[in-house]
Amino acid sequence: VSKLHILDPSRLTITKTKTPKPLSKPEDLVFGREFTDHMLAIEWNQEQGWMEPHITPYQNLSLDPATCVFHYAFECFEGMKAYKDKHGKIRLFRPDRNMARLNKSAARIALPTFEPTSLIQLISKLTNLDSRFIPDQKGYSLYLRPTLIGTQKTLGVGPPGSALLYVIASPVGPYYPTGFKAVSLEATDYAVRAWPGGVGDKKLGANYAPCIVPQLQAASRGYQQNLWLFGEEEYVTEVGTMNMFVAMKDRETGQRELITAPLDGTILEGVTRDSVLALARERLGPEGWKITERKFTMKEIYEASIEGRLLEAFGSGTAAIVSPVRTIAWKGKQVDCGLKENEESGEIALKIKAWMEAIQYGDEEHEWSVKL
Numbered sequence: 001v002s003k004l005h006i007l008d009p010s011r012l013t014i015t016k017t018k019t020p021k022p023l024s025k026p027e028d029l030v031f032g033r034e035f036t037d038h039m040l041a042i043e044w045n046q047e048q049g050w051m052e053p054h055i056t057p058y059q060n061l062s063l064d065p066a067t068c069v070f071h072y073a074f075e076c077f078e079g080m081k082a083y084k085d086k087h088g089k090i091r092l093f094r095p096d097r098n099m100a101r102l103n104k105s106a107a108r109i110a111l112p113t114f115e116p117t118s119l120i121q122l123i124s125k126l127t128n129l130d131s132r133f134i135p136d137q138k139g140y141s142l143y144l145r146p147t148l149i150g151t152q153k154t155l156g157v158g159p160p161g162s163a164l165l166y167v168i169a170s171p172v173g174p175y176y177p178t179g180f181k182a183v184s185l186e187a188t189d190y191a192v193r194a195w196p197g198g199v200g201d202k203k204l205g206a207n208y209a210p211c212i213v214p215q216l217q218a219a220s221r222g223y224q225q226n227l228w229l230f231g232e233e234e235y236v237t238e239v240g241t242m243n244m245f246v247a248m249k250d251r252e253t254g255q256r257e258l259i260t261a262p263l264d265g266t267i268l269e270g271v272t273r274d275s276v277l278a279l280a281r282e283r284l285g286p287e288g289w290k291i292t293e294r295k296f297t298m299k300e301i302y303e304a305s306i307e308g309r310l311l312e313a314f315g316s317g318t319a320a321i322v323s324p325v326r327t328i329a330w331k332g333k334q335v336d337c338g339l340k341e342n343e344e345s346g347e348i349a350l351k352i353k354a355w356m357e358a359i360q361y362g363d364e365e366h367e368w369s370v371k372l
């Protein structure tokens, strides 16, 4: 471990706010609009490595207009949640996964890496300090946003000599407050999100801005999300900002298969994706399901759909856990994803959501749920 990588939680200083914010009514929370009283910030520079961590009142940053983050997108981030269990204890869900992903993203854009356990300790301090913002009801949580930016003041294109790691926290409500609502997708055929050798498997801010126009175009035609395809084969990669799963039966054998795209560098390594795969292997495997990470094409989904073999399709991500899909618009066709008219979710998505929430809210003890 190099000196520059060491981040020391014992040097933490805490300055508490003198003006605590009033709490919003839980039902009024809008994703990512409100923030807690405090934030965590740690500066880094290439001479001294990580400086002492500070928890301070939530506040503006002050940066020179020439700071490299504004010009060359030296920015990566994470999205993770803290949950309150029925005893009022706060729990993080697989924080080690988010730390590992943040380090991979940082390393790819020449930003400093850090010891994962130290940052988890510091995030835990912030979360505990602001835990009053987490509503007690099931479905609510505290969305945590670790962010790492290059702060060197220079228009020269080069590795940032200084950086800032900060964490802000936003109380959020359930993605589907009144139960699942299956979404309709439009397959995007004129833009690609990621490509082999690119950075689509990293959580860089620069990956997100270019996704908005395809999303707006899909919305203008009445679709809630766009589906990202890749290549002439039209491999199905991700849906909006979620990983994509489909469940189908084999044409010849009738074997049921739950499929998601493999981590080939074009797919974000979703923590939810990994959790869905693990739970499905453990709990659906014994029921005869085959759980596979493999490439699959839009044509394969279309054929399964018209032959009545497509059982369901859903996205997976931290925000919604799973998001069921009703149809996919593709080449002028509406591909029906297996839901009955009065259904908002398939069986698998329902089961997975229940399994995940049981673990996240500590109703089922599991090593993925880390008590603070």
Ligand code: PMP
Residues within 6 Å of the ligand: 079, 238, 240, 241, 242, 243, 268, 269, 270, 271, 272, 273, 316, 317, 318, 319
């Ligand atoms: N794909 C993309 C492009 C995303 O931005 C996200 C959200 N982080 C995901 C997938 C889902 O990842 P996770 O399950 O870790 O939230």
